[in-house]
Ligand SMILES: Cc1ncc(C[n+]2csc(CCOP(=O)(O)OP(=O)(O)O)c2C)c(N)n1
């Protein structure tokens with residue numbers, strides 16, 4: 001509560017706006033997928049919004065972000081153009097990756113947003129490398145890398161944790177523990193189950209556990225991690241406990257978890273709890289939230305229209321962008 | 325060859341503060357093949373960077389740092405270990421530019437000792453430069469002479485794309501002229517290393533050494549062979565090969581590595597597509613045996629094609 005009161009009201013309203021933007025974007029994506037307008041693999045971020053929004057809100061523009069295929073939330077929180085994100089999902093020439101990446105591979109160099117990577121665990125080395133470049137050039141930047149509980153079982157996770165810690169690289173490892181990797185609960189695929197403390201300790205890192213459904217808590221934890229990374233003390237590790245409300249991807253019939261578990265987490269939906277707290281404590285009036293909701297919905301409608309009206313990439317694009 | 329590479333690496337380090345070297349035991353140890361011996365004393369541990377035995381991650385980190393504005397030169401201890409890093413090399417190194425619609429550059433040089441002949445058996449003798457040469461986004465070079473090694477390294481360092489330099493281990497000790505000036509050897513250009521009019525021999529790296537032995541033996545019988553060194557495996561310089569075949573009407577392809585799906589399978593296919601009418605007979609293709617590299621000396625020698633095997637293939641195909 002204290003954290004909330006200290007925060008500026010415009011900031012609080014903006015955090016809500018961003019989370020709502022992601023929520024509506026994702027809901028619409030789900031619909032559009034059903035209509036065949038978005039294709040390929042589509043992984044929705046619904047339920048996890050507080051993580052992307054909270055963590056990215058404390059970064060500076062010059063900091064780097066690397067993430068995995070469940071990347072829409074991170075991209076939007078980083079301020080990637082909503083129209084161009086939607087156009088990318090539609091496979092249009094105006095997309096952030098010129099229609100060559102799709103949902104899982106959103107990139108925007110101008111916002112230091114380095115993807116969108118769909119080999120599970122494949123983006124950890126990239127995060128280390130970007131941090132190495134910053135350290136080498138004595139630049140004041142940190143790298144925030146998002147990943148899931150499933151990717152912790154990849155060799156690259158352990159190799160990258162070791163390398164980052166060994167070289168004191170300014171990396172923030174941000175684990176979005178949504179309890180499942182596809183249909184596999186951590187306890188079924190990890191010797192240490194869902195306890196991630198040891199994963200950090202093995203490489204000399206403390207693991208800060210945070211409520212990934214609470215945007216303010218996420219902000220605080222990431223702020224502390226960023227300060228540590230910036231001060232040259234080396235990498236930081238955050239484990240956010242969170243939940244995806246929908247299936248792993250649009251192809252997932254969700255047979256591996258019970259309804260009651262989903263209901264339990266839905267009660268903690270950041271898009272229910274956060275606005276309620278704001279209103280109840282007189283921080284942002286309901287009227288203002290409604291105004292934001294309408295504005296966001298219009299933004300998404302416009303993005304869909306932009307994507308639909310955008311041209312397909314021409315055949316010449318096939319052979320472009322292979323070599324510099 | 326070793327000194328030529330060292331000279332190229334020193335030039336790069338001296339000429340650009342964003343160049344750094346990275347690899348397992350390239351620092352205090354001096355490199356598995358002593359290419360970077362003494363470098364750490366000259367340039368310090370930040371630029372001559374020893375790494376943990378984590379190929380996928382350190383190569384991925386080097387790629388990341390290239391995207392972040394540095395110009396890394398990575399050394400694999402052996403191209404065999406590159407298998408552990410194929411994920412990062414191919415899924416990010418070769419693809420991120422395309423996948424992002426042209427937003428990123430990956431200026432990295434990856435040096436990889438390759439090839440067999442020194443009895444290291446199956447885990448340390450296989451060559452994968454042909455696999456890497458099939459990946460769009462990469463450039464792949466494989467020098468035979470010290471001159472080419474330095475010239476290609478310079479060109480590689482001027483590229484804003486990932487360049488893989490396959491260095492055949494049996495060639496590190498090879499001697500040859502290297503001028504003092506800052507010449508370069510263009511990537512994508514094959515070299516006619518010996519002119520001749522009766523048959524074209526195409527090879528790369530250690531295979532070129534074999535090709536010269538073949539040419540010597542053919543010469544005793546009055547046959548003049550032309551030896552073409554591919555130098556670049558991607559892009560492949562078919563023009564030089566076809567021009568030569570137009571003159572000789574015969575071609576033998578020599579490849580040390582596995583014959584199936586080897587580099588020369590591609591060259592052969594392209595010759596059949598583009599130069600079928602130029603030939604007096606089929607392509608004579610000689611490749612390494614399709615077996616895991618054996619340790620024992622006589623066995624190892626058996627699986628790598630030697631000049632006699634090439635001569636036999638030429639006789640069988642062209643009757644000369
Ligand atoms: C190397 C690799 N193996 C398997 C897959 C298929 N796959 C995609 S996502 C996924 C689950 C990953 O779960 P987690 O890391 O927890 O992330 P979440 O989807 O929960 O956000 C799997 C197995 C893949 N893309 N890459």
Ligand SMILES: [Mg+2]
Pocket residue numbers: 148149150176177178179180181182
């Ligand atoms: Mg998960």
